[in-house]
Amino acid sequence: MIKDYIKIIRPLNDVMIGFSVIVGSFIASGRQLPNLYSLLFGFLTGFFISASSMVFNDIMDIEIDKINNPNRPLPSGKIKIRNAYTMFYLFSIIGLLFSALTGIITFIIAIISYFIAYFYNKFGKKSGFLGNIMVAYSMGVPILYGAAMISKLNFNIMVYWLMIFLSGIAREVTKGIADVEGDRKAGIKTIAVIMGEKKAAIIAFIFYAIAILLSPIPVILGKVYPLIYSIPIAIVDMVFLSVSIITIIKPTKQISTKNKNISLLAMFLGLLGFLISTKP
Amino acid sequence: MIKDYIKIIRPLNDVMIGFSVIVGSFIASGRQLPNLYSLLFGFLTGFFISASSMVFNDIMDIEIDKINNPNRPLPSGKIKIRNAYTMFYLFSIIGLLFSALTGIITFIIAIISYFIAYFYNKFGKKSGFLGNIMVAYSMGVPILYGAAMISKLNFNIMVYWLMIFLSGIAREVTKGIADVEGDRKAGIKTIAVIMGEKKAAIIAFIFYAIAILLSPIPVILGKVYPLIYSIPIAIVDMVFLSVSIITIIKPTKQISTKNKNISLLAMFLGLLGFLISTKP
Numbered sequence: 001m002i003k004d005y006i007k008i009i010r011p012l013n014d015v016m017i018g019f020s021v022i023v024g025s026f027i028a029s030g031r032q033l034p035n036l037y038s039l040l041f042g043f044l045t046g047f048f049i050s051a052s053s054m055v056f057n058d059i060m061d062i063e064i065d066k067i068n069n070p071n072r073p074l075p076s077g078k079i080k081i082r083n084a085y086t087m088f089y090l091f092s093i094i095g096l097l098f099s100a101l102t103g104i105i106t107f108i109i110a111i112i113s114y115f116i117a118y119f120y121n122k123f124g125k126k127s128g129f130l131g132n133i134m135v136a137y138s139m140g141v142p143i144l145y146g147a148a149m150i151s152k153l154n155f156n157i158m159v160y161w162l163m164i165f166l167s168g169i170a171r172e173v174t175k176g177i178a179d180v181e182g183d184r185k186a187g188i189k190t191i192a193v194i195m196g197e198k199k200a201a202i203i204a205f206i207f208y209a210i211a212i213l214l215s216p217i218p219v220i221l222g223k224v225y226p227l228i229y230s231i232p233i234a235i236v237d238m239v240f241l242s243v244s245i246i247t248i249i250k251p252t253k254q255i256s257t258k259n260k261n262i263s264l265l266a267m268f269l270g271l272l273g274f275l276i277s278t279k280p
Numbered sequence: 281m282i283k284d285y286i287k288i289i290r291p292l293n294d295v296m297i298g299f300s301v302i303v304g305s306f307i308a309s310g311r312q313l314p315n316l317y318s319l320l321f322g323f324l325t326g327f328f329i330s331a332s333s334m335v336f337n338d339i340m341d342i343e344i345d346k347i348n349n350p351n352r353p354l355p356s357g358k359i360k361i362r363n364a365y366t367m368f369y370l371f372s373i374i375g376l377l378f379s380a381l382t383g384i385i386t387f388i389i390a391i392i393s394y395f396i397a398y399f400y401n402k403f404g405k406k407s408g409f410l411g412n413i414m415v416a417y418s419m420g421v422p423i424l425y426g427a428a429m430i431s432k433l434n435f436n437i438m439v440y441w442l443m444i445f446l447s448g449i450a451r452e453v454t455k456g457i458a459d460v461e462g463d464r465k466a467g468i469k470t471i472a473v474i475m476g477e478k479k480a481a482i483i484a485f486i487f488y489a490i491a492i493l494l495s496p497i498p499v500i501l502g503k504v505y506p507l508i509y510s511i512p513i514a515i516v517d518m519v520f521l522s523v524s525i526i527t528i529i530k531p532t533k534q535i536s537t538k539n540k541n542i543s544l545l546a547m548f549l550g551l552l553g554f555l556i557s558t559k560p
Contacts, residue, residue: 266292276313
């Protein structure tokens with residue numbers, strides 16, 4: 001049924017990824033609207049690569065879903081595996097095609113992101129720290145893509161991406177502290193499983209600390225309105241610093257669960273900070 | 281200890297409310313940056329009114345928290361009730377003062393919002409539909425405030441607010457379907473408790489439907505770039521329509537929980553739609 005074909009691509013996720021690209025180009029341009037052509041192609045690239053990844057994710061998880069989510073389109077047999085593969089290939093081609101039509105740099109970023117999503121679905125979920133890196137990469141890549149789309153992929157944007165990437169890794173490592181029991185049973189070798197919660201908390205702190213140390217660069221480069229940038233970003237830095245120190249002092253499930261949620265809110269605030277402070 | 285004084289105001293919540301005001305002025309202006317003075321005063325109004333409301337919330341909930349959250353600053357005795365009241369009054373005055381300094385319209389909106397938050401904390405939480413209305417009002421008010429701050433409080437912005445308000449009510453009613461068991465035990469008279477899940481789902485549908493019917497108005501008014509507005513908003517309309525119909529067909533806890541989460545994502549997408557499509 002059509003409903004299952006819609007369900008398997010998780011359309012709202014895909015829409016969000018598509019819009020993240022537009023938000024990225026917004027930030028890079030200093031709140032200019034790209035032309036409708038870039039806007040549409042950027043959105044569709046994000047949408048279809050995300051959709052292909054969602055279908056592939058369900059293909060990879062079919063055995064687990066037979067137990068945990070038997071009503072999903074694949075384990076329930078409402079969509080045949082062969083058809084799911086066809087969808088996956090089709091969406092991959094459409095997504096990459098729209099990106100190729102946008103330009104060579106966007107195409108390269110899309111290809112890299114596509115394969116990172118592919119490897120994450122195929123091997124990465126169980127791989128602990130490598131999986132963390134792949135997730136953190138994906139969190140920031142719409143900014144790079146959106147910037148490349150309007151030929152604004154400069155050093156400043158890469159610093160933004162790097163800060164998202166580093167704090168994303170820190171957040172994923174903190175998440176590992178919260179999930180350590182389940183991960184240990186499932187044989188997922190996260191840093192918290194291998195080295196213990198305390199060391200994982202210290203490693204998360206180090207990644208946050210590097211992100212914080214990078215945060216004055218946009219001001220030094222003169223790419224932002226200093227005050228408008230500094231107020232939200234200083235708040236974000238303080239939040240990162242305090243949550244990571246608290247987690248080192250008390251690396252429990254409860255504390256790290258709370259801290260990973262607070263971090264996500266702080267990352268969102270940081271993004272708003274980039275959005276309102278970047279000069280056109 | 282200083283830590284408890286920070287904890288009781290829930291600083292990250294307050295920061296988010298402060299930033300919502302800035303996002304509101306962004307939308308109203310068509311992505312212009314207000315001057316630093318408005319930016320700062322708008323942020324501080326949102327921050328301090330939110331902080332005062334958080335403190336007041338903890339004062340009202342002290343008896344319940346003695347059982348559910350005994351470690352919170354008030355039930356644990358780390359902050360004295362008298363000091364909490366002092367904080368509450370102080371933050372209320374600071375927040376309203378910053379708003380008065382911004383202008384008469386902003387001051388009126390701040391006063392109204394302040395008292396709605398006050399009555400919600402004091403009586404509204406247990407009052408079912410009236411509480412839903414108060415929460416839905418609060419979801420959209422930063423847009424009104426941000427627009428008023430830059431003297432752009434026009435008919436179009438009020439339509440935006442109305443759409444957020446109506447879909448917010450619909451979402452709160454749907455939330456009531458998800459929480460019906462707990463609410464019934466706690467004596468909270470939500471629509472789902474009084475009239476049953478099915479009728480609550482129909483009422484949620486009606487509110488969504490009115491919001492959807494309003495959504496072409498900004499195009500008719502010529503206040504938005506039609507294509508850039510229509511793509512995200514049409515997606516949001518379709519999501520609202522399908523989740524509310526699904527909830528009518530199957531008004532279970534599981535379905536309504538899922539639908540209220542999807543709705544929130546859709547509302548966020550709608551906000552992005554306003555942000556990128558509104559003409560300067």
